[in-house]
Amino acid sequence: MALDPDCIFCKIIDEKIPAEIVHRSENVVAFNDLNPQAPIHVLIIPTVHTENAASLAKMSPTITADLFNAAAQIAAERELTGYRTVFNTGADAGQSVFHAHLHLLGGRGLAWPPG
Numbered sequence: 001m002a003l004d005p006d007c008i009f010c011k012i013i014d015e016k017i018p019a020e021i022v023h024r025s026e027n028v029v030a031f032n033d034l035n036p037q038a039p040i041h042v043l044i045i046p047t048v049h050t051e052n053a054a055s056l057a058k059m060s061p062t063i064t065a066d067l068f069n070a071a072a073q074i075a076a077e078r079e080l081t082g083y084r085t086v087f088n089t090g091a092d093a094g095q096s097v098f099h100a101h102l103h104l105l106g107g108r109g110l111a112w113p114p115g
């Protein structure tokens with residue numbers, strides 16, 4: 001199944017619900033996070049439904065790389081000198097949407113270690 005009709009991010013891919021889309025290609029859609037944690041907070045997702053980063057990597061190393069290449073392109077467009085990319089996996093790590101998504105965070109100093 002390419003898209004899951006019950007998945008909120010699949011609905012964004014399909015333009016069934018609105019989002020501020022900043023990048024789209026065959027394999028990738030990127031849009032601004034509804035609840036941004038930094039001045040730039042973009043979610044970069046595969047256009048195929050799969051639960052998390054590991055399942056995506058197993059399904060397609062190419063699409064996994066496409067997410068990171070999109071992150072680099074968006075960061076370059078915004079002239080970010082540094083940025084953070086994050087996949088949360090599992091509810092214990094804060095994953096709340098079970099369609100793989102790469103967070104791109106930037107535009108402010110980012111502390112380490114993260115919370």
Ligand code: 5GP
Pocket residue numbers: 008019020031032033034035036043087088094095096097098
């Ligand atoms: P997670 O917690 O699963 O790693 O990240 C899910 C992210 O999706 C959260 O940062 C949340 O703010 C964002 N989010 C959830 N629902 C929507 C939505 O309908 N639209 C947009 N643009 N972002 C969403």
Ligand code: ZN
Pocket residue numbers: 003004007008009010011048049050098099
């Ligand atoms: Zn989905």
